[in-house]
Amino acid sequence: MSESQPSSPAAHQTALRARDGQRSLGSAPGETRSQTLHHLADLLAERQETLLAANREDLDRAAEQGLAPALLHRLELTPAKLATLTEGVRQLARESDPIGFAMRQTELDTGLILRQVRSPIGLLLVIFESRPDAVIQIGSLALRSGNAVLLKGGSEALKSNRALIDCLRAALLRGSLAEEAVQGIEGRDAARALLACDHLIDLVIPRGSNQLVRSIQSSTRIPVLGHADGICHLYLDAEADPEMATRLALDSKCDYPAACNAAETLLVHRAFLPHLGPLATALDQAGVELRADREALPHCPGATAATEEDWGTEYGNLTLAVRTVDSLEQAIDHIHRHGSAHTDAIVTENGETGRRFLDQVDSASVFWNASTRFADGYRYGLGAEVGISTSRIHARGPVGVEGLLTTRWLLEGQGQVASDYGEGKRHFSHRDLPVD
Secondary structure (H helix, E strand, O other): OOOOOOOOHHHHHHHHHHHHHHHHHHOOOHHHHHHHHHHHHHHHHHOHHHHHHHHHHHHHHHHHOOOOHHHHHHHOOOHHHHHHHHHHHHHHHHOOOOOOOEEEEEEEEOOEEEEEEEEEOOEEEEEEOOOOHHHHHHHHHHHHHOOEEEEEOOHHHHHHHHHHHHHHHHHHHHOOOOHHHEEEEOOHHHHHHHOOOOOOOOEEEEEOOHHHHHHHHOOOOOOEOOOOOOOEEEEEOOOOOHHHHHHHHHHHHHOOOOOOOOEEEEEEEHHHHHHHHHHHHHHHHOOOEEEEOOOOHHHOOOOEEOOHHHHHOOOOOOEEEEEEEOOHHHHHHHHHHHOOOOEEEEEOOOHHHHHHHHHHOOOOEEEEOOOHHHOOOOOOOOOOOOOEEOOOOOOOEEOOOHHHEEEEEEEEOOOOOHHHEOOOOEOOOOEEEOOO
16 A cells, blocks of 8 residues: 555554553663563573474474475574574663763753753564564664564564563563563554554564565655665675685675675676686585676676676575676776665775775675675674664664664753843853763
């Protein structure tokens, strides 16, 4: 649908309960929310077998329905994944409280002090696919930042999502906070109705396919934070170290091909072509299908000829386009013309070239001699992420706690009134004060 439809009474009540829960959560002391996150980490450990059993039911049902192997991998929960989630939650719990942090403080006049402080956005609707671990990543960030969250996961992870959402709500109860601040949403009709609740929901965050993001963007008046494409590039400069280039190309493409930060196009400086053969062989042996342009094709065993369409394609699998360029400028121009401003990287031993790439490529994440797969909230030290944004308004790149905060203005006076100020009256001092 192209326009949001009137919300249903049930959707309105769901959002209203979550909004009320947010006011309790957002006004709670930071220490209380930190302890609640520790409760969540404890619950993930206590309920590990229950969580894995629920996930096995989802996996069995998905396998019977013929879900693709890559999606089955995304769906699977393992003890290792739970351990990573638990550590991410504890990392968030150890961080200082972001709510109420003063960004600036100004004396407007004697005894009239204005502060700009960080504040929760409010009520989030997060719609995601396949990966049940996203429940904890998103939920823990919501707890840390004082936001309520409505979680709509994919039906393929129904039982896993329910079990994980139960952990979030139980953690809130252990922390004496309102469990209504976290709610699971099931079914497309329920999600569609919530997209019409623009009077209660402050932000929608889609986390999934290009099709999902675009569908949501066209279906609501609520602001949407996300990225529609993950067309990421790895550029091998003329002065790239061949061994490093091979390691980074393999990791960027093969570590998790379905991820939005996996490389989709390999740009190769013409001067690097003599070194491309061993790298292309390594990719071929790793199962990567190469689609190369005319200049690179002779250096890429088993490759097929690329078409213009390949330069703008997010494959999401073990397919990689290879294009030859004559200069750094041409590589950057290709990235800006065909990329999605998600994550782009250069491999070079030339410091000036590396810094120019960092300065001139206008993407949410830009790397020098590092795999594109590092574009991730956990790896950035954010504890987790609710998703990756390629928007140029508000948060950009992996969205952690700071991306879920806005600001408020707090003014403390001593009975002053606005009519006291003006020509021939009192004057504002507008004196910057140190921030506590």
